[in-house]
Every structure is written in C-alpha cells, then in structure tokens.
Amino acid sequence: MQFTFTGEQHQFRDVVKRFLRDKSPATEVRRLMETDEGFDPVVWKQLSEELALPALPVPEIFGGAGFGFVELSIVMEEMGRSLLCAPYFSSAVLAVSAILNAGTENQKQSLLPQIASGSIRATLAMTESNGRWDASAVELVAQVEKDHFVLRGEKSFVVDGHTADLLIVVARLEGSEGDNGISFCSVDGDAPGIEKTLLRTMDPTRKLARLDFNGVRAQPLGEPGAGFHALNKTLDQAAIALSNEMVGGAQFLMDSAIEYSKIRVQFGRVIGSFQAIKHKCADMLIQLELAKSAAYYAAAAVDAGDSCLPALASMAKSAASDAYMQIAAECIQIHGGIGFTWDQDTHLWFKRAKSSEVFLGDPAYHRELVMQRWEEGI
Amino acid sequence: MDFNDSTEEATFRQEARDWLKANEPTEAELEGLDGIEAAKLWQKRKYDAGWACIRWPKEHGGRGASAIEQVIFGQEESKFDTPEGLFTIGHGMCAPTMMAWATEEQNKRYLPKLASGEEIWCQMFSETAGGSDLAALRTRAEKDGDDWIINGQKIWTSGAHYSDYGVIVLRTDPTAPKHQGLTYFFIDMKSPGIETKPIKQISGGANFNEVYFTDVRVPDAHRLGAVGQGWQVAITTLMNERASIGGGGGGVNFKSVFKLAQTVNIDDEPAIKDKSVRRRLADWYIQESGLKFTGYRSMTALSRGEIPGPENSIGKLVGAPKQQDMASFALDLLESSGAIWDPELSQEAGMFQATYMASPGIRIAGGTDEIMANIIAERVLGMPQDIRVDKGIPFNEIPTSNS
Numbered sequence: 001m002q003f004t005f006t007g008e009q010h011q012f013r014d015v016v017k018r019f020l021r022d023k024s025p026a027t028e029v030r031r032l033m034e035t036d037e038g039f040d041p042v043v044w045k046q047l048s049e050e051l052a053l054p055a056l057p058v059p060e061i062f063g064g065a066g067f068g069f070v071e072l073s074i075v076m077e078e079m080g081r082s083l084l085c086a087p088y089f090s091s092a093v094l095a096v097s098a099i100l101n102a103g104t105e106n107q108k109q110s111l112l113p114q115i116a117s118g119s120i121r122a123t124l125a126m127t128e129s130n131g132r133w134d135a136s137a138v139e140l141v142a143q144v145e146k147d148h149f150v151l152r153g154e155k156s157f158v159v160d161g162h163t164a165d166l167l168i169v170v171a172r173l174e175g176s177e178g179d180n181g182i183s184f185c186s187v188d189g190d191a192p193g194i195e196k197t198l199l200r201t202m203d204p205t206r207k208l209a210r211l212d213f214n215g216v217r218a219q220p221l222g223e224p225g226a227g228f229h230a231l232n233k234t235l236d237q238a239a240i241a242l243s244n245e246m247v248g249g250a251q252f253l254m255d256s257a258i259e260y261s262k263i264r265v266q267f268g269r270v271i272g273s274f275q276a277i278k279h280k281c282a283d284m285l286i287q288l289e290l291a292k293s294a295a296y297y298a299a300a301a302v303d304a305g306d307s308c309l310p311a312l313a314s315m316a317k318s319a320a321s322d323a324y325m326q327i328a329a330e331c332i333q334i335h336g337g338i339g340f341t342w343d344q345d346t347h348l349w350f351k352r353a354k355s356s357e358v359f360l361g362d363p364a365y366h367r368e369l370v371m372q373r374w375e376e377g378i
Numbered sequence: 379m380d381f382n383d384s385t386e387e388a389t390f391r392q393e394a395r396d397w398l399k400a401n402e403p404t405e406a407e408l409e410g411l412d413g414i415e416a417a418k419l420w421q422k423r424k425y426d427a428g429w430a431c432i433r434w435p436k437e438h439g440g441r442g443a444s445a446i447e448q449v450i451f452g453q454e455e456s457k458f459d460t461p462e463g464l465f466t467i468g469h470g471m472c473a474p475t476m477m478a479w480a481t482e483e484q485n486k487r488y489l490p491k492l493a494s495g496e497e498i499w500c501q502m503f504s505e506t507a508g509g510s511d512l513a514a515l516r517t518r519a520e521k522d523g524d525d526w527i528i529n530g531q532k533i534w535t536s537g538a539h540y541s542d543y544g545v546i547v548l549r550t551d552p553t554a555p556k557h558q559g560l561t562y563f564f565i566d567m568k569s570p571g572i573e574t575k576p577i578k579q580i581s582g583g584a585n586f587n588e589v590y591f592t593d594v595r596v597p598d599a600h601r602l603g604a605v606g607q608g609w610q611v612a613i614t615t616l617m618n619e620r621a622s623i624g625g626g627g628g629g630v631n632f633k634s635v636f637k638l639a640q641t642v643n644i645d646d647e648p649a650i651k652d653k654s655v656r657r658r659l660a661d662w663y664i665q666e667s668g669l670k671f672t673g674y675r676s677m678t679a680l681s682r683g684e685i686p687g688p689e690n691s692i693g694k695l696v697g698a699p700k701q702q703d704m705a706s707f708a709l710d711l712l713e714s715s716g717a718i719w720d721p722e723l724s725q726e727a728g729m730f731q732a733t734y735m736a737s738p739g740i741r742i743a744g745g746t747d748e749i750m751a752n753i754i755a756e757r758v759l760g761m762p763q764d765i766r767v768d769k770g771i772p773f774n775e776i777p778t779s780n781s
C-alpha cells in the first residue's frame with residue numbers, strides 16, 4: 001500500500017503554497033471579500049498562466065494538464081488554508097466536473113479548453129431557493145426546441161454565479177419529475193433573459209448569487225433528460241474537493257490556535273501549559289487527522305475509479321464539516337476576547353466553516369447518505 | 379414541594395401582567411428610536427410606575443420586592459417583546475457592588491438614576507494583560523491629595539461608548555503580590571482624559587471598546603472598599619456577573635429552533651418529524667428545563683435568605699455552549715440559506731446567523747468556559763488548586779508575555 005503523496009505531489013503543493021502565501025495573505029482576503037466580484041482578475045490570470053491551475057483537472061485532449069483529482073485536492077486544500085478569494089472551486093471543480101461527466105466529446109472539446117486556460121470562468125447552477133442538493137429538488141424547466149433549450153425558473157446559492165462567463169445549468173425536462181428528466185445545459189453568463197442578484201452571505205469570502213431565467217436560450221450538454229448519474233457524480237466529486245478545502249482551513253486554524261497558546265501568558269504561564277487547553281488542542285488534532293484521512297482517501301478514490309465513491313464522498317464531507325466547525329469554534333475560544341474581534345483573522349475561517357458545512361448538504365444529510373450508500377454498497 | 383403561586387404571588391403576578399399589558403411600548407412609540415433610546419424609554423416607564431429593579435430598596439429606586447416577586451415579574455416581562463439588554467451590567471453587576479460597598483449617600487445619588495435608565499454603567503475590569511487572570515491588570519492609580527490619578531488602558535469594555543459611569547479595578551501598589559495591590563473605584567466616564575475606541579466584533583458590529591486613561595482624576599470618595607481591597611470588591615461584581623449572564627437566553631432557544639424545525643423540510647417532510655432533529659431538540663429541551671428548574675432551586679434558597687448551592691454556578695457553562703450549538707444547528711437546518719445573512723431574506727430577520735456570530739463571545743465574556751470549569755472544580759468541589767507560579771511574588775517581578 002502507498003497511501004501517501006509522491007515527491008512530485010509534495011513539490012507541487014509547495015509551489016501552490018508559496019504562490020498563495022504571496023498572493024492571498026489575510027489583507028488580500030479582507031480586501032476582496034468587500035468587493036462584489038470577490039476576486040482579483042490579475043491573480044486569476046497568474047494562477048491560470050503561471051501555475052496552470054484551472055487546467056489541472058482537464059484532460060490533455062481538451063486543452064488541460066490532465067492531472068488527477070489528488071492534485072486538484074492538493075490545490076483545494078491549500079486554497080482552503082489561505083482562504084483564497086477566487087472562482088476556482090466554481091470553475092475548475094464544479095463546472096469542469098459537470099462538463100466532464102455530462103458532456104459529449106464534442107461539447108467537451110468546445111467548452112473545456114477555454115476554462116482550462118482560465119480565459120473564461122464557469123460555474124454550476126444546481127440548487128434553487130429550496131436549497132436542496134438532490135436531483136428531485138430541481139424545478140427549473142428546460143423546454144426542448146429544435147437544437148436548444150429554453151430555460152424558465154430560478155437558481156440560487158450559485159457560487160460566483162454573478163461573475164461567471166459560462167453557466168452550466170441543471171434543469172429538468174418539461175413534465176418530468178424525481179430523478180427523471182434531469183438535463184445539463186450551458187449558457188453564457190450574460191445571455192439575454194438572465195437576471196443576476198448577488199446574495200448577502202454570512203461568509204463574504206465566497207460569493208453566492210441568485211439567477212432568474214426568463215426564457216433563456218441554452219445549449220444541451222449530454223443527452224437531454226439523462227443527466228441524473230452525471231449530476232450525482234459531479235456532486236460527489238465536488239464534495240470531495242470541498243472536503244479537502246475544508247481540512248486546509250481547519251489546519252490553518254489549528255496551527256494558529258496552537259501558536260497563540262504558546263505565547264499568551266495568563267496566571268504567570270503560557271495558556272498552552274494548562275491541560276484544559278492541551279486537551280482541546282489534542283481533540284482538534286484527532287478530528288483533523290480523521291477528516292484529512294477521509295478527504296485524501298476519497299480524492300485518491302476518484303482517480304482510482306473506486307465504485308464506493310458516493311459513500312466515501314459523504315463520509316469525507318461529514319468528517320470535514322465536523323472537524324472544521326469544531327476547530328473554528330475552539331480556535332476562537334483559545335484566543336479569548338481577541339478571537340471575537342474583526343481584526344483578528346479567525347472569524348474569516350469561522351464563517352467559511354459554516355458556509356462550507358451547509359454547501360452540498362450538511363453533515364446530517366451526508367450521514368444519512370453514508371448509511372444509505374453503505375447499505376447499497378456504493 | 380409546591381410550584382403554584384401562593385395567593386399573594388398570584389395577585390402580584392396578575393398585577394404585573396396587567397401593568398405590562400397596559401404599558402408595553404407600542405410600535406408607534408418605538409418608531410425611529412435606536413436601541414438605546416428604546417431601552418431608555420421602557421426603563422423610565424417602568425421606573426415611573428415602580429416596576430424597575432423591583433428588588434432594590436425603595437430609597438434606591440426599587441420597590442423592595444422579594445426575590446420571588448422579581449422572578450415572577452421577569453417571567454411576565456419576558457412574555458412581552460420589550461427592549462432589553464442595555465442595563466444588564468449596570469443593574470446586574472454594578473448596582474449590587476455599590477449596595478455592598480458604597481456609602482448610603484452614594485447609593486441614594488446613583489442607584490435611582492441607574493434604576494430609571496437615566497444613567498448607564500459599564501464594567502472596566504479586563505485588560506490586554508489580564509482577562510482570565512484579572513489580577514494581572516496593570517492600569518495604575520496613584521494618590522494625589524484627595525484624588526487618584528489613573529493612567530493605562532482597559533479593553534473589551536461593553537457599552538463604554540454610551541456609558542455615564544463605570545466600575546473599575548486599578549493597581550495602586552505594584553510592589554505588593556498581585557491580588558493585594560488592587561483598589562476598586564467607580565468613575566465618571568465623562569472625566570477628562572478618558573478616550574473610548576470601539577472594537578469591531580466578528581459580526582461587524584461594535585459593542586465593546588478599548589478605554590484609554592491619561593491622567594484621569596477620580597476622587598478618593600469614589601473608592602469602594604479599602605485601598606488594596608480591590609480584589610475582594612471585584613469578587614462581589616463577578617459573582618453577580620455570573621448570575622446575570624447565567625443561562626444566556628437570547629433569541630435562539632428551544633422554542634425558536636422548534637419553530638424553525640416546523641417550517642423547514644427534510645425529505646419533503648417538516649424537519650420536526652425527523653428523528654435525529656427531534657433527538658437534538660429533546661436534548662436542548664432537557665438542558666433548558668434543567669437550567670430553569672435549577673433556577674427555581676436557587677430562587678427558593680434566596681427567598682428563604684439562604685445562599686444558593688453549587689447549582690448556581692452551572693448556568694453559564696451549560697447555557698453558552700448550548701446557545702452556540704443551537705445556532706449552528708439552526709443554520710444547518712436552513713441548509714443553503716443558512717449561509718445567507720440578509721435581514722430581509724433570512725428567517726427571523728437573520729437572528730440565527732447573528733447568534734452564530736455572537737455566541738462565541740458568550741463563551742468568553744464574564745469568565746471563559748475553561749475558567750468557569752476551574753471555578754466549579756476548585757471552589758465548588760473543593761479540589762486542589764492549580765499550582766500558582768506567581769503566588770506571593772511582588773506584582774512588578776512577575777514574568778509576562780512581554781518580558
């Protein structure tokens with residue numbers, strides 16, 4: 001067994017880490033989170049051109065770098081640690097996975113190269129105002145015209161939906177219900193008939209938008225009505241990538257709490273010398289390592305084509321959510337009054353922990369899925 | 379045991395309820411007022427009718443009511459949506475300290491205005507050097523004739539920016555061991571040389587402050603307790619602080635989360651039908667009831683003139699983490715919309731999100747969870763104290779983070 005990162009992967013991580021340390025210090029996170037766009041186009045260009053990060057998950061035949069999900073997850077983990085404000089998760093994870101899972105060869109050929117080069121940014125519009133992550137909750141209707149769809153309905157909580165150049169939309173065929181009739185399609189972000197509203201989020205580092213489709217012309221992606229499996233696979237992959245991002249954030253917080261506990265003196269000694277604090281930190285490490293192992297294993301399972309992926313995805317998402325939330329709350333606690341202030345950075349991650357926890361389904365939802373999927377052997 | 383009101387209690391309850399019903403501020407009256415103005419309006423109305431701080435003696439602005447009557451009034455008032463919170467520190471912590479340590483003339487001067495809401499008080503204990511370790515505070519007071527001159531800085535002072543007076547613990551003898559060199563005062567917040575700077579909290583709001591003192595004069599007559607007795611006086615305040623922060627009710631409680639679970643769905647059914655949701659809610663119901671009944675035991679002891687037992691010290695340690703868990707759970711129930719914080723769109727005007735961001739503070743303010751647990755272990759259970767490395771050492775010789 002070789003459940004470890006290779007030398008190249010370690011080197012790759014170092015490169016990404018260095019880039020992010022340079023481009024995404026907390027001051028930049030704070031600057032960008034106050035903007036409506038929520039990212040810096042210059043940094044996006046650099047991470048696209050110098051590091052080719054959006055190309056990572058895209059196969060070479062479609063203009064990508066053809067790396068695996070493990071490399072993608074390394075990037076996500078580092079972005080979670082540095083809380084990079086950029087449409088990477090939306091474009092390179094959500095949209096690319098959806099296109100790869102749902103599209104035909106021709107469609108991949110026409111859509112992916114530009115996403116891989118970073119020249120266009122895409123996202124996936126799946127949830128609606130009911131906020132649900134299962135296929136049966138999709139209500140937005142695709143009316144089939146000759147060679148295109150006409151979309152009517154709304155999407156909500158769409159990551160970077162207000163800035164994306166390309167929207168991959170999950171719709172359902174008129175008259176269908178449940179798991180049937182699920183259809184992917186693609187449409188330009190500025191196509192006529194789309195009304196975009198930036199939502200006011202608790203976590204300002206990840207922008208969410210509501211999109212209203214008033215008779216919007218869209219191109220089908222894959223076979224109309226047959227998108228159910230592609231959707232599930234996309235959501236599983238997204239959950240795994242997000243889990244890796246979450247453990248990166250949790251790691252940052254744990255490190256910062258431990259560092260602080262070694263310098264803050266109360267009662268004539270550093271607070272890290274109190275067993276109450278040591279045990280809290282030991283608990284953090286336990287949660288984090290369990291979550292990391294699950295997230296890493298699930299990422300490797302994507303590359304290996306493991307048939308148990310759905311169960312692994314839900315397990316990773318549950319573990320990462322629990323760890324991130326607990327570590328975020330305890331990180332504030334260990335900082336005392338300082339941790340409750342705006343100027344100290346912990347709250348940025350504390351808010352991301354919650355927004356990630358509810359994105360793609362909360363831990364209770366994923367725990368139920370773990371059980372169902374385990375029973376079904378998937 | 380008897381949980382029913384006695385005849386007198388029932389009469390009192392009816393009287394309180396009738397008055398509250400007839401006098402609760404209307405929407406029109408509150409229109410255009412900010413939180414402070416609204417709270418002041420309501421407090422003054424209660425005061426004028428003899429319903430403010432009812433347990434305080436009449437000459438101090440109260441009505442000399444019994445502990446049980448105070449509980450009854452509190453129960454009845456909580457059924458109305460009246461402005462609250464602004465006076466918690468003044469009424470709950472500063473006033474009891476004044477009653478225990480100030481002169482009768484001082485109490486007659488200051489307490490009625492505190493009761494009427496005309497004057498707001500704050501508590502200036504914490505410093506950057508000393509939060510949990512309060513006795514590590516450094517802000518100096520030096521005697522100058524009949525005055526003391528204060529130099530230094532306090533931090534995390536809730537409400538300092540709108541307070542008229544504040545209680546403060548200061549170091550008057552840096553050569554004495556740390557608990558012995560402290561003296562307690564109350565101080566006019568408008569004194570020359572005091573500067574308050576708001577500190578922004580994680581929610582983006584700013585309710586607490588840094589307070590800077592540059593050659594601020596406070597008359598010796600505003601000293602509470604003897605010179606060097608400040609620690610003992612501070613304990614009076616802290617005991618009352620823990621009682622007043624207590625369960626930390628707030629908007630997120632069993633009822634509001636239960637209501638939320640009725641309105642949101644899991645698998646096409648109201649969440650309240652989901653077994654795991656029910657189990658969590660039941661846990662909180664049990665905790666909340668436990669706290670409530672524990673409160674009854676404390677109140678009964680108080681009403682008989684006895685000192686409440688260990689049960690009185692668990693409130694904050696149960697209540698604060700519970701509130702954090704409930705707010706977090708409520709956001710999970712809201713699923714994707716839990717991440718949206720928009721008073722116009724979010725359920726209950728964003729109360730669950732606001733509480734998610736306020737609750738970490740409740741676990742820190744007024745003694746952190748860890749300090750509360752230490753207090754229970756050492757003072758209530760009588761377990762051996764942690765080894766104090768700074769015990770008996772003159773304050774100015776104790777090593778600090780900066781040295």
Ligand SMILES: Cc1cc2nc3c(=O)[nH]c(=O)nc-3n(C[C@H](O)[C@H](O)[C@H](O)COP(=O)(O)OP(=O)(O)OC[C@H]3O[C@@H](n4cnc5c(N)ncnc54)[C@H](O)[C@@H]3O)c2cc1C
Pocket residue numbers: 264266267271274276277333334335336337338340500501502503504505506507508509510511533534535536537586738739740742743744745746747748749752
């Ligand atoms: C919302 C809010 C309002 C406040 N309002 C006021 C106010 O009005 N007036 C005022 O004076 N103060 C106020 N405070 C300050 C508050 O009392 C302090 O923040 C608190 O006592 C903790 O002190 P600290 O922030 O210095 O943290 P620290 O004492 O540095 O604590 C850091 C961590 O170390 C832990 N720790 C410390 N000592 C021990 C130990 N012996 N054993 C185990 N763990 C330990 C703590 O539990 C915490 O987790 C407020 C704080 C907040 C958050």
